[in-house]
Amino acid sequence: MINNKYVKSHKVNDALEDGDPKYDVSPERGFMVLDILNQDIEKIKALCKEYDRDMPTEMKLIYDVMSGKFKAEYKYDLVYTNHK
Numbered sequence: 001m002i003n004n005k006y007v008k009s010h011k012v013n014d015a016l017e018d019g020d021p022k023y024d025v026s027p028e029r030g031f032m033v034l035d036i037l038n039q040d041i042e043k044i045k046a047l048c049k050e051y052d053r054d055m056p057t058e059m060k061l062i063y064d065v066m067s068g069k070f071k072a073e074y075k076y077d078l079v080y081t082n083h084k
Contacts, residue, residue, distance in 0.1 A: 001065075 001007075002015040010025050041059075048055045058075040 002012060003017060005015040007015045009030070012025050013022050016022065044059075045055055047053075054076055056074040056076055058079045060073040061070070062073065063070045
């Protein structure tokens with residue numbers, strides 16, 4: 001939520017007020033973010049293997065802009081499958 005408006009990531013700049021800094025919301029930047037996330041997931045996978053732990057099936061990273069707090073939630077149960 002930005003300035004009390006819910007916006008999709010590619011519409012962030014549309015919700016900003018005059019004088020606010022603009023953000024790079026290009027597809028190229030989005031793919032850069034995905035690359036970083038994929039690298040981080042591979043590192044988590046390696047740590048799970050090193051310490052003989054299960055890999056989470058779902059990871060949520062939540063940042064609350066208003067409070068500045070960051071939290072992570074993990075699930076180990078099967079969340080989604082294409083198989084009946």
